Each structure stands twice: as structure tokens, then as C-alpha cells.
Amino acid sequence: MTTSVVVADRxxxxxxxxxxxxxxxxxxxxGGIFGLLGPNGAGKTTTIRMLMSIITPDDGRxxxxxxxxxxxxxxxxxxxxxxxxGLYPKMRVLDQLAFLGEAxxxxxxxxRKRAKAWLERLGLGEWSARKxxxxxxxxxxxxxxxxxxxxxxxxxxxxxxxxxxxxxxSQVMKEVxxxxxxxxxxxxxxxHIMEHAEKMCERIVIVxxxxxxxDGPLAQVKRDFGKSQIALAFxxxxxxxxxxxxxxxxxxxxxxxxxxxxxxxxxxxxxEALLRALVMAGVGLSRFEVVDPSLESIFIAKxxxxxxxxxxxxxxx
Amino acid sequence: MxxxxxxxxxxxxxxxxxxSFLIGTFLFPVMFGVFGYLPSALMQRETGARGLVLLDGTxxxxxxxxxxxxxxxxxxxxxxxxxxxxxxxxxxxGRLDALRDSVVRQIxxxxxxxxxxxxxxxxxxxxxxxxxxxxxxSNVTSFRDMSRLERVLEPRLREERLRRQGAPxxxxxxxxxxLDMQATKVTEGKTTGVSSEASFFLAYIxxxxxxxxxxxxxxxxxxAVIEEKSTRIVEVLISSxxxxxxxxxxxxxxxxxxxxxxxxxxVTGFYVTSLFKGGAxxxxxxxxxxxxxxxxxxxxxxxxxxxxxxxxxxxxxxxSSLYAAIGAMCNTQQEAQxxxxxxxxxxxLGMLSMFALINEPSGTMARVLSFIPFFTPIVVPVRYAxxxxxxxxxxxxxxxxxxxxxxxxxLGARIYRVxxxxxxxxxxxxxxxxxxxxx
Numbered sequence: 001m002t003t004s005v006v007v008a009d010r011x012x013x014x015x016x017x018x019x020x021x022x023x024x025x026x027x028x029x030x031g032g033i034f035g036l037l038g039p040n041g042a043g044k045t046t047t048i049r050m051l052m053s054i055i056t057p058d059d060g061r062x063x064x065x066x067x068x069x070x071x072x073x074x075x076x077x078x079x080x081x082x083x084x085x086g087l088y089p090k091m092r093v094l095d096q097l098a099f100l101g102e103a104x105x106x107x108x109x110x111x112r113k114r115a116k117a118w119l120e121r122l123g124l125g126e127w128s129a130r131k132x133x134x135x136x137x138x139x140x141x142x143x144x145x146x147x148x149x150x151x152x153x154x155x156x157x158x159x160x161x162x163x164x165x166x167x168x169x170s171q172v173m174k175e176v177x178x179x180x181x182x183x184x185x186x187x188x189x190x191x192h193i194m195e196h197a198e199k200m201c202e203r204i205v206i207v208x209x210x211x212x213x214x215d216g217p218l219a220q221v222k223r224d225f226g227k228s229q230i231a232l233a234f235x236x237x238x239x240x241x242x243x244x245x246x247x248x249x250x251x252x253x254x255x256x257x258x259x260x261x262x263x264x265x266x267x268x269x270x271x272e273a274l275l276r277a278l279v280m281a282g283v284g285l286s287r288f289e290v291v292d293p294s295l296e297s298i299f300i301a302k303x304x305x306x307x308x309x310x311x312x313x314x315x316x317x
Numbered sequence: 318m319x320x321x322x323x324x325x326x327x328x329x330x331x332x333x334x335x336x337s338f339l340i341g342t343f344l345f346p347v348m349f350g351v352f353g354y355l356p357s358a359l360m361q362r363e364t365g366a367r368g369l370v371l372l373d374g375t376x377x378x379x380x381x382x383x384x385x386x387x388x389x390x391x392x393x394x395x396x397x398x399x400x401x402x403x404x405x406x407x408x409x410x411g412r413l414d415a416l417r418d419s420v421v422r423q424i425x426x427x428x429x430x431x432x433x434x435x436x437x438x439x440x441x442x443x444x445x446x447x448x449x450x451x452x453x454x455s456n457v458t459s460f461r462d463m464s465r466l467e468r469v470l471e472p473r474l475r476e477e478r479l480r481r482q483g484a485p486x487x488x489x490x491x492x493x494x495x496l497d498m499q500a501t502k503v504t505e506g507k508t509t510g511v512s513s514e515a516s517f518f519l520a521y522i523x524x525x526x527x528x529x530x531x532x533x534x535x536x537x538x539x540x541a542v543i544e545e546k547s548t549r550i551v552e553v554l555i556s557s558x559x560x561x562x563x564x565x566x567x568x569x570x571x572x573x574x575x576x577x578x579x580x581x582x583x584v585t586g587f588y589v590t591s592l593f594k595g596g597a598x599x600x601x602x603x604x605x606x607x608x609x610x611x612x613x614x615x616x617x618x619x620x621x622x623x624x625x626x627x628x629x630x631x632x633x634x635x636x637s638s639l640y641a642a643i644g645a646m647c648n649t650q651q652e653a654q655x656x657x658x659x660x661x662x663x664x665x666l667g668m669l670s671m672f673a674l675i676n677e678p679s680g681t682m683a684r685v686l687s688f689i690p691f692f693t694p695i696v697v698p699v700r701y702a703x704x705x706x707x708x709x710x711x712x713x714x715x716x717x718x719x720x721x722x723x724x725x726x727x728l729g730a731r732i733y734r735v736x737x738x739x740x741x742x743x744x745x746x747x748x749x750x751x752x753x754x755x756x
Contacts, residue, residue, distance in 0.1 A: 052556045053556075054552065054555050054556050054738065055738070071556065072556065072557060072558065072559060075556060075557035075558075078556075080553060080556045080557075081553075082549070082552040082553060082556070084549035084552060085549060085553075086547075086548035086549035086550040086551075086553075087548065087550055088331075088544070088545075088548065088550060089548060090331070091327075091331060095327075095330075095331075099323060099327050100553065102319070102320070102323035103320055103323060103324075103553070103554055103557045103558060104557050105319065105320065105557070107319075108323070144553075147553065148553075
């Protein structure tokens with residue numbers, strides 16, 4: 001039985017006009033990757049800032065590592081990558097990284113040693129004496145990432161870690177995160193991109209409009225969501241297919257993407273009934289598969305399509 | 318504590334390493350020398366001989382004696398000294414107006430002859446009696462030229478008047494003796510050998526120095542806060558140390574840079590002035606009179622250097638926490654440049670108050686200004702430069718400053734704490750008050 005690394009107990013944060021986070025409780029068990037999911041503006045960053053004690057909750061409390069210390073007191077054991085990232089542009093890369101280590105409580109000598117090692121590991125060794133402003137955006141992101149990791153924290157909190165990264169760097173970062181989790185440490189990251197969470201997380205919490213809507217191990221969440229989804233891909237008579245997916249006696253909910261769709265069947269309807277209806281209507285099918293619900297569809301179902309995919313919606317219209 | 322130290326070291330090293338620090342350290346004294354010395358040096362620059370036409374309408378040798386008096390005036394002292402005036406005496410002989418007009422026509426011509434007259438002095442019997450003399454010239458805007466003319470003319474005319482009254486020669490000679498007052502500063506019952514100009518000059522330097530450094534270093538703190546805010550690095554830092562630790566580290570780090578820089582200037586000043594102490598003198602007077610009295614450099618005593626350093630530090634803490642709060646309120650340097658005006662004006666007022674102090678450095682006004690924390694850091698060192706204050710008064714001023722600092726740091730830290738994480742619209746005064754009150 002391992003204790004929880006992070007416990008948030010009914011935390012609430014209000015700002016002048018609105019409540020950013022309302023009555024949110026969550027527990028992050030030791031080890032593994034934990035996903036904090038939610039659409040933009042759901043309160044993810046505010047939650048993380050409260051966990052880090054950058055801001056104090058108006059109500060409720062945060063417990064880290066089962067003790068009384070705040071995130072700031074325990075910063076030696078926590079690595080943190082905020083959503084809005086930055087470095088001192090005029091500072092040399094190595095000095096910068098060493099300073100971040102010292103801010104975390106490392107000794108100067110230790111901080112410099114680790115900073116050097118990390119720069120080598122990320123392939124930035126020859127840039128150590130250059131100014132940060134000489135680095136490309138991607139290199140700067142790597143330096144920031146190293147800044148969060150160099151003191152070997154037990155808990156790594158990453159706010160939207162993969163946003164703004166090109167696929168190659170994104171992959172490098174993901175591997176590092178998986179490595180950290182594999183070594184028995186805990187990673188908590190927030191994202192609004194479900195693919196990342198689906199591939200990496202063991203447990204998730206979904207927040208929307210400041211409140212928690214889903215909480216649990218990913219497998220459990222999928223099971224609880226219940227009904228299997230039907231993954232469909234159409235080759236012809238797509239319009240007819242769409243009309244059938246609107247038929248509420250067959251389909252409870254459909255995530256219609258044009259040439260492909262995910263459908264959730266209405267109560268008491270077997271997959272065969274939908275297949276028969278599609279075939280009878282003359283719809284050409286290249287795929288008809290009973291699948292686990294995707295995290296994306298769970299997310300949309302729980303959060304509502306408006307909040308979940310503002311960009312996709314704009315494209316569709 | 319280690320974290321504060323890391324912030325202090327970063328601020329210090331990153332700043333001292335910049336070219337602007339190096340340039341500033343060496344350029345400031347040079348600049349100060351240029352601005353402090355050059356104007357007076359330029360005004361005292363010798364301009365060469367002046368052509369003077371003496372239109373003589375007098376009788377009884379008055380004109381000749383005056384011409385001889387002008388002839389004997391030299392530029393500087395010593396055997397090789399050149400004559401200051403090229404004097405041409407013209408007998409008026411009843412054609413005074415016509416002669417005057419013909420000479421005036423040649424004055425100030427752009428393409429005139431090389432040794433043309435610069436001015437014409439009209440001397441009549443009545444002029445000697447009444448003391449009302451007319452001078453027409455191209456150089457009347459020069460205070461110095463005019464005062465030099467007066468210094469020659471005045472005693473000579475007095476002499477002529479006495480002569481006309483039949484005064485004996487010894488009375489005439491006694492009346493011709495000129496005033497030459499040497500003002501020397503007395504401090505705590507001891508004469509210092511420092512002239513009044515030198516002591517004014519030192520107070521002027523200290524005033525300017527305090528004003529510049531408080532302003533420059535205060536604004537550096539403000540810029541540093543905005544830099545951290547706009548590059549968003551502040552959030553990582555705030556996650557591992559308290560905003561107060563970060564603020565204090567920054568303020569102490571920047572303050573240390575200031576201390577080093579002023580220390581370098583102070584030691585240099587002390588060394589340079591003690592080099593010149595033994596008799597050598599530099600002419601850097603503010604005086605505009607004709608004697609061009611050379612001035613001994615003011616002594617920079619170690620106790621003055623200490624007072625300057627202590628009050629710089631106190632003033633810097635007072636103002637920089639306010640500047641940090643301004644930085645935290647704003648999103649861009651441009652925004653902050655406007656928002657800091659009230660604070661910059663407070664420092665400016667402190668500097669201007671020097672001109673109220675200089676006449677009465679120990680008066681009521683000076684005392685009151687010494688105990689208003691916003692003015693103390695400039696007023697006390699300036700007063701100290703004019704005349705050292707009793708230790709009790711200095712300590713009281715320090716105590717007042719510490720109280721003031723406690724106030725501004727409290728306010729600054731509270732605004733800073735909320736401000737560094739707030740982006741967007743600049744807060745209103747009402748919002749600022751709410752920031753300050755939230756625990």
C-alpha cells in the first residue's frame with residue numbers, strides 16, 4: 001500500500017469575477033503517470049498552481065508526500081514546468097540551468113555538475129557558454145525541461161508539457177517522462193490533447209468549468225463509461241450514413257467526423273442492428289469495429305462538445 | 318537562505334559582467350567632470366586681448382592715466398604675461414558724437430580688420446563726476462568682460478574724483494585698495510582650508526551622485542522585475558521560493574552592485590583629492606568674476622564616503638521596493654516608464670531641495686527635510702558634505718529611514734507578490750489596495 005503523493009481536499013479558488021476551481025478533490029498515488037485533463041480554461045493551471053503553493057486555495061487544503069510541508073517547502077523533491085515558460089534571455093545556458101538548480105535547493109557545485117550532465121544528455125553541450133537568446137525555441141524548451149528534472153525530483157508536475165513542441169522534440173520529452181515514471185517516481189501532467197493522455201496515463205482526472213467530472217484509473221474510467229463504441233469508416237453513401245447516425249432509436253450519441261465516426265448505441269440495441277441498417281441503406285463500409293470508448297469520446301461526453309473541441313467545430317462549419 | 322543567496326549572486330554577477338556596468342563605472346566620473354567642470358572652464362577660458370577705444374573727453378590727464386591703467390592689465394601673472402587690452406586713446410576735442418559714430422561703425426563687423434576694436438568707452442568730465450560711464454561694444458553679453466572692465470574702471474574713477482577734490486596722495490592710494498575676501502569653511506571649530514566654492518562643488522557632486530544612483534539602480538530593479546515577469550521565468554522561481562525571498566534577493570543583489578560602483582568612485586575620489594591636497598590646485602571654480610581664482614579640490618573624507626554609502630543603501634532599499642512594486646504591476650517596460658513617474662519625481666524633489674539647503678545647511682528646513690524618509694537619503698549626505706552633522710542626528714536619520722523602509726518594503730512586497738503573477742490590465746488603485754491587504 002503506497003501513500004498518495006498529492007492529495008487535494010476540496011480546494012476552491014475564486015477570482016474577482018468567477019470561480020476558477022470549485023470544490024476539487026483528487027489523489028495522485030505514488031509512481032506512474034497521472035493526467036489532469038480538461039478543455040482550455042477549465043482550471044487545470046489554477047489547480048496546478050495551488051498544488052505548487054504558488055497561489056493559496058481559498059478553501060480546502062493540499063497535502064504533498066503525506067506531510068505538512070507546502071509545495072515550496074518541498075521544492076527540492078518537486079520538479080515543475082509551468083505552462084508559460086521562460087528563461088533569462090541574456091544569461092548563459094549553463095549558468096541559467098545551474099541557477100534553476102540552486103533555486104531548487106541544490107548546492108552551487110552540485111547544480112553546475114548536474115546542469116552540465118543534462119546539457120550533454122540533451123545534446124546541448126556545446127551551447128553551454130552561449131546566451132539563452134542564441135538558442136532556438138526548441139532548444140530553449142529542452143533547457144526548461146532539464147531545469148525541471150535536473151534535481152531528480154520524486155514528483156514531476158508538468159503543465160501542458162508537449163504544447164508547442166515539434167514531433168521530434170515532443171517524442172524526446174515523452175520518452176524522458178516515461179523514463180521518470182519507470183524509475184518509480186510520480187509524474188502529473190496536464191493536457192487538453194487526449195491522445196497524449198490516452199497513450200501515457202495510468203490515472204486521469206477530467207475537469208471542466210472548474211469542477212471535477214471524471215476521476216480514476218484510465219481502464220476503470222473506460223469500463224465505467226459502459227457501452228462499447230462502434231468505430232466506423234465509410235466509403236460511399238456517406239450522407240445516408242450520417243442520417244442513420246442521427247436516428248436516436250439506434251444511436252444514442254455519435255461523434256461524426258465525416259468519413260469516419262464513433263457511435264454509441266442506444267439502450268438495447270446490438271451492434272448487428274446498426275450494421276444491418278447501414279448495409280440495407282447501401283452505405284459502403286471499410287470499417288465496422290466494436291471498440292473500447294476512446295478517451296476523446298469520454299471527454300467529449302463528459303465535458304460537452306462545445307468546450308472540448310472549439311477548433312474542430314470551427315473547421316467543420 | 319541559500320536560495321536568497323543564489324538570487325543575490327545571480328543578480329550581482331549578471332550585472333557586473335555587463336559592458337554597461339564597466340562603461341558606467343568609468344564614464345560617470347568622466348561625464349561628471351565634463352558637466353561639472355567644462356561649463357566653468359569654458360566661461361573662464363582666456364579669450365585673448367580685447368581691442369578698446371577710449372574716447373577721451375576729459376581734461377587734466379584723466380584719460381591718459383586711465384589708458385595707462387588699462388595697458389598695465391595682463392592676462393595671468395608672471396613676467397611673460399600678455400596685455401589684456403589693446404588700448405587706443407582718442408582725444409574727443411568737441412567732436413565726441415561724430416568720432417563715436419565713426420568708431421561704432423567698425424565694431425563687430427564680420428569682415429573687419431583683424432585688430433578692430435571690440436568696444437568703445439566714452440569718458441567725459443561729467444562721467445567721472447557722476448560715475449555714469451558709457452560702453453558700447455560687441456562683448457557686452459560677457460559677464461566676465463564687463464566685470465573686468467568695472468574692476469579696472471571703478472577704483473580709477475574713484476581716484477580721479479578724490480584727486481579733483483584735492484585729496485592727498487596717501488588718501489587716494491588707501492581708497493584704491495581692492496576687496497579680496499577669502500571664504501574658508503569652518504567645521505566643528507576647525508578651519509578646513511576648503512574654500513566656499515570647493516565645498517559647494519562637493520555638495521553639488523554628492524547631490525547629483527545620490528540622485529543618479531538612486532534613480533538608476535531603482536529603475537534597474539524595476540526592469541529586472543518586468544523582465545522576469547514578461548519572460549515568465551518568475552513562475553518557476555516562485556514555485557521554489559517565496560516572492561519575498563525573490564524580491565529581497567533581487568534588491569540586495571542590485572544594491573550590492575550599486576555599492577561596489579559607488580565604492581569605486583568614493584575610493585577614487587578620496588585618492589585623487591588627497592593627491593592634490595599638498596598645495597597643488599585645480600581651477601574648477603564656479604566663480605565668474607575676473608580674478609579667475611583657482612580653487613583647491615574639496616577633500617573627500619572617509620567619513621563622508623561612509624555616510625554616502627550608508628544612505629545610498631538605505632535610500633535604495635526605500636525606493637527599490639517601490640520600483641519593484643511598479644514593475645510587478647506593469648506588463649511592459651513602456652508601461653512601467655509611465656507608472657514610475659511619481660516615484661521618480663520624489664527622488665527629483667530630494668535633489669532639488671539641495672538648493673534650499675546650500676544657504677542654510679543647519680537651518681530648520683534642512684533639519685525637517687532630513688527626517689522625511691523620501692528626502693533623507695539625498696539631504697543628509699549633501700548636508701554632511703557641506704558640514705558634518707553630529708552623530709546623533711545621523712543616527713536619528715538612519716532610524717527614520719529604517720521605519721520608512723519597513724513601510725515601503727511591506728507595501729512593495731505585497732503588491733509584488735500578487736502582481737508578478739497577474740497579467741493583463743494594469744490594476745487600479747482600488748485593486749492595488751486589495752492586493753496589499755490580502756494576506
